Amino acid sequence: MTYIDDLVEEYKGIINDYIKSGNEDQLAAKAHDFSEKAIDLDISPDEMVALHIELISAIPLKSYEDIKASLNVLQEIMIRFGFTYKDYKAMLNKMERHDQEMDVASSLQETMLKTEIPAIENVEIGAISVPARKVSGDYFNIIEHSDGKLTFAVADVIGKGIPAAIAMSMLKFGMDLTSASNPPSKSLKRLNELVEKNVNKNMFVTMFYGLYDFKDQSLCFSSAGHEPVYLYHYEDDEFEELDGKGLVLGVMKDTEYEEVSSRLEENDMLFIYTDGVSELRKHDGTFINMDDIKEMIREARDQHPQDIVQYIYEALTRMRNQNYKDDLTMFIIKNKCSG
Secondary structure, three states: OOOHHHHHHHHHHHHHHHHHHHOOOHHHHHHHHHHHHHHHHHOHHHHHHHHHHHHHOOOOOOHHHHHHHHHHHHHHHHHHHHHHHHHHHHHHHHHHHHHHHHHHHHHHHHHHHHOOOOOOEEEEEEEEOOOOOOOEEEEEEEEOOOOOOHHHEEEEOOHHHHHHHHHHHHHHHHHHOOOOOOOHHOOOOHHHHHHHHHOOOOEEEEEEEEEEEEOOOEEEEEEEOOOOOOEOOOOOOOOEOOOOOOOOOOOOOOOOOOOOEEEOOOOOEEEEOHHHHHHEEEOOOOOHHHHHHHHHHOOOOOHHHHHHHHHHHHHHHHOOOOHHOOOOEEEEEEEEEOO
């Protein structure tokens, strides 16, 4: 017997029970449950009426009182069915519009935010960014300048959908127009003004903004409320936490950003990430310990940064609780120059 056959039998039982008992409260409860099942099977109101007409003959209902009682059943179901069906269709339409919006936003990200990783002598770069859904709130960008410098950024937009995709596009173009001679603190200040002026007031952005000179291996960076980063010192096998203080982008127009300087020795690596890494929940519901991430970097330290971020991502995927997925981005820059 199919689901439809079961539903027909249930409807027949509701009619017969009401004819016998005349219990209005019982009818209301049964009508509510029945209408939900019918909608789950995508039965329309017109099909419901057609089913009732067929059952009048099939039961059969002979007296006027029985037919009138059956119509009371139909009326009760159609009252509930009608409202529920309308809500159901409205929900489907809303979901369809949402899916279309997500497709547009995803397409925007694919075409406008795609970043090529440059091939630079004595510098190795690895990056991975995986959205939790169709559209990511994470973003990274890399710009190689003609004067031997490299600008790079990792950002996390607090917001989703098309507005977030547009905000990230604006940040990318803002970065593309920034001169390599502009220090990170000034660049973040400029980007903050851009976000504060043009982005929805409920949308904010965390960003790590770095400038690396691959002629002398010097690094300077500023942070707009982003996660602290780790500088792995290969020779000493130690991690140094670097954290530039600064307010997230988009909160206050006249915001100043601290600038931090450092240097990468041979095989040293800078590890940047978003909160999809640091706030990852494991199968038991607890948060990951960043010491686990550091150990993974140690294990793969002699590999290319792209292989390292892929290795970490695969390990995180295995330990992640799938009920708590978030956008995840990791970026590593490694110095291969001996100085």
